[in-house]
Amino acid sequence: MNEILEQAIDGVSRLSDLRLYGRVKAIQGMLVEIEGLGACLSVGDRCHLEARNHTPVPCEIVGFRDDRALAMPFGPLEGVGLGCRATIGESQPVAFPDNGWLGRVISAFGDPIDGGPSLPKGPAAYPLNASPPPAHQRQRVAGKIDLGVRALNTFITCCRGQRMGIFSGSGVGKSVLMSMLSRYSTADVIVIGLIGERGREVKEFIEEDLGPDGLARSVLVVATSNESPLMRRQAAQMTMTVAEYFRDQGQDVLCLMDSITRFAMAQREIGLSAGEPPASKGYTPTVFSEMPKLLERAGPGIGEGTITGLFTVLVEGDDHNEPISDAVRGIVDGHIVLDRAIAQRNRYPAINILKSVSRSLPDCNRPAENEIIDKAKALMAVYEDMSELIRLGAYRHGSDPQVDEAIRYREGIEEFLGQEKGERAILQDGYGQLAKILGISFEDPDVSSRNLEAVTPEMASIDSVPSDFAQASEVPPEGNASNASTLTSDVSAIVETVIEPSETSEIDTAPTTQEAKDSVPLSSDGD
Ligand SMILES: Nc1ncnc2c1ncn2[C@@H]1O[C@H](COP(=O)(O)OP(=O)(O)OP(=O)(O)O)[C@@H](O)[C@H]1O
Ligand SMILES: [Mg+2]
Numbered sequence: 001m002n003e004i005l006e007q008a009i010d011g012v013s014r015l016s017d018l019r020l021y022g023r024v025k026a027i028q029g030m031l032v033e034i035e036g037l038g039a040c041l042s043v044g045d046r047c048h049l050e051a052r053n054h055t056p057v058p059c060e061i062v063g064f065r066d067d068r069a070l071a072m073p074f075g076p077l078e079g080v081g082l083g084c085r086a087t088i089g090e091s092q093p094v095a096f097p098d099n100g101w102l103g104r105v106i107s108a109f110g111d112p113i114d115g116g117p118s119l120p121k122g123p124a125a126y127p128l129n130a131s132p133p134p135a136h137q138r139q140r141v142a143g144k145i146d147l148g149v150r151a152l153n154t155f156i157t158c159c160r161g162q163r164m165g166i167f168s169g170s171g172v173g174k175s176v177l178m179s180m181l182s183r184y185s186t187a188d189v190i191v192i193g194l195i196g197e198r199g200r201e202v203k204e205f206i207e208e209d210l211g212p213d214g215l216a217r218s219v220l221v222v223a224t225s226n227e228s229p230l231m232r233r234q235a236a237q238m239t240m241t242v243a244e245y246f247r248d249q250g251q252d253v254l255c256l257m258d259s260i261t262r263f264a265m266a267q268r269e270i271g272l273s274a275g276e277p278p279a280s281k282g283y284t285p286t287v288f289s290e291m292p293k294l295l296e297r298a299g300p301g302i303g304e305g306t307i308t309g310l311f312t313v314l315v316e317g318d319d320h321n322e323p324i325s326d327a328v329r330g331i332v333d334g335h336i337v338l339d340r341a342i343a344q345r346n347r348y349p350a351i352n353i354l355k356s357v358s359r360s361l362p363d364c365n366r367p368a369e370n371e372i373i374d375k376a377k378a379l380m381a382v383y384e385d386m387s388e389l390i391r392l393g394a395y396r397h398g399s400d401p402q403v404d405e406a407i408r409y410r411e412g413i414e415e416f417l418g419q420e421k422g423e424r425a426i427l428q429d430g431y432g433q434l435a436k437i438l439g440i441s442f443e444d445p446d447v448s449s450r451n452l453e454a455v456t457p458e459m460a461s462i463d464s465v466p467s468d469f470a471q472a473s474e475v476p477p478e479g480n481a482s483n484a485s486t487l488t489s490d491v492s493a494i495v496e497t498v499i500e501p502s503e504t505s506e507i508d509t510a511p512t513t514q515e516a517k518d519s520v521p522l523s524s525d526g527d
Pocket of ligand 2: 176
């Protein structure tokens with residue numbers, strides 16, 4: 001048997017080198033027709049065109065016409081003409097991600113573009129166009145993730161492994177919100193795909209928004225708007241591939257993509273070039289089949305790790321029913337709607353709470369937490385219904401107690417929802433802050449234990465702290481709207497006051513709820 005094998009090996013080694021190649025037969029726009037390789041290639045395969053100056057131009061096969069393969073280039077077609085050679089490349093493009101990729105900025109091909117050294121090659125090949133894990137083998141979404149943005153944490157709570165869309169028209173604050181998420185969220189690893197965005201924004205994002213600490217736990221995949229549609233599409237796929245690698249290491253990954261619309265536009269360009277018929281708003285059918293394939297890759301894995309995905313969607317003409325928004329909304333597990341009208345009155349992030357949904361709510365919350373957010377939402381809904389009349393001065397105070405209440409709490413809630421770009425919010429603090437604004441008593445075991453952890457054990461045993469905190473929480477918001485941002489320090493102050501053993505009498509001097517109410521002047525908006 002060995003002898004036969006040896007003879008076979010000998011025979012193969014004596015064969016002369018064989019290289020298959022085809023020839024460019026036609027070029028139309030970005031589409032190159034290749035003759036001679038039709039039988040050896042399939043859709044999605046790679047090939048290389050040899051330009052007249054001998055530089056290789058990588059291409060992907062996007063279709064076939066008669067017996068010719070249709071290829072699209074990843075770069076410019078300069079120097080490619082009729083008769084140029086086309087050689088076969090890899091059939092399933094892969095990447096070899098590694099922990100050493102953290103802190104780096106890479107291209108759609110996984111090459112470093114931050115001027116740093118070459119990237120280490122990981123042990124396993126990860127396909128760029130991988131399929132999502134089988135649905136029945138996936139874990140369920142895990143506990144809550146702290147996104148560092150108060151309005152999201154409290155009203156549109158996101159769980160580990162959840163996928164959310166951030167929807168807005170142009171210039172309403174998607175990228176800024178994304179930068180806040182990348183800096184403040186508590187994920188182990190952050191993989192950020194900047195797909196088809198402005199080149200100017202990339203450096204700004206890295207240096208100002210992410211900063212050295214943020215970058216150290218992130219991998220950035222960048223394809224700017226000037227790059228070819230194949231590069232933009234592949235950058236989105238590379239983003240998911242890198243996220244999958246870290247998920248398979250058991251990490252909680254936050255995958256941020258700005259924007260999924262540019263991915264869809266890239267796929268539209270590819271489809272139209274390959275001769276697909278345009279369907280809705282010029283988007284070709286493959287756009288709507290590729291988007292779920294990409295977005296489904298985020299989510300829980302088979303093992304421990306998760307990919308929490310947040311994808312921005314540029315809503316064309318502020319029409320939230322345009323085809324891409326509609327398609328993404330149907331795929332993801334929740335949507336965050338940014339509203340131009342809210343941005344125009346300078347409340348950022350301009351999240352429209354009533355139009356946004358997280359599908360892990362209310363199940364991921366405790367009943368007491370749901371009670372607070374339900375009350376706040378009800379007040380917001382009442383105000384929203386009456387806002388025109390209130391603004392015009394057509395509403396008379398006292399006509400409807402519900403509307404009076406909504407007006408009274410309006411300022412406090414708005415203050416709560418606003419957040420400076422440089423401010424970090426903590427998930428578990430949000431409920432206490434909102435409860436205080438709404439005058440609801442709320443006792444959060446997590447906050448209490450966290451504050452008590454900071455003090456000595458005998459002080460921590462003073463059990464009056466949580467109830468005092470609850471009393472303090474009942475102070476109504478009038479004239480105290482700014483309390484939302486300073487509440488954490490207020491709570492600490494209360495805890496400090498209460499736990500000082502030599503000043504235990506202070507506990508008695510803290511105002512009761514009624515006294516506190518009496519001492520706060522009511523605004524003319526109120527009663
Ligand atoms: N949290 C914020 N605080 C203050 N200003 C903000 C905030 N968010 C957004 N803005 C303002 O809105 C502008 C546009 O924001 P951003 O670039 O994030 O919008 P975008 O939705 O990503 O726009 P595009 O669709 O054009 O990419 C910013 O330049 C800034 O002036
Ligand atoms: Mg943007």
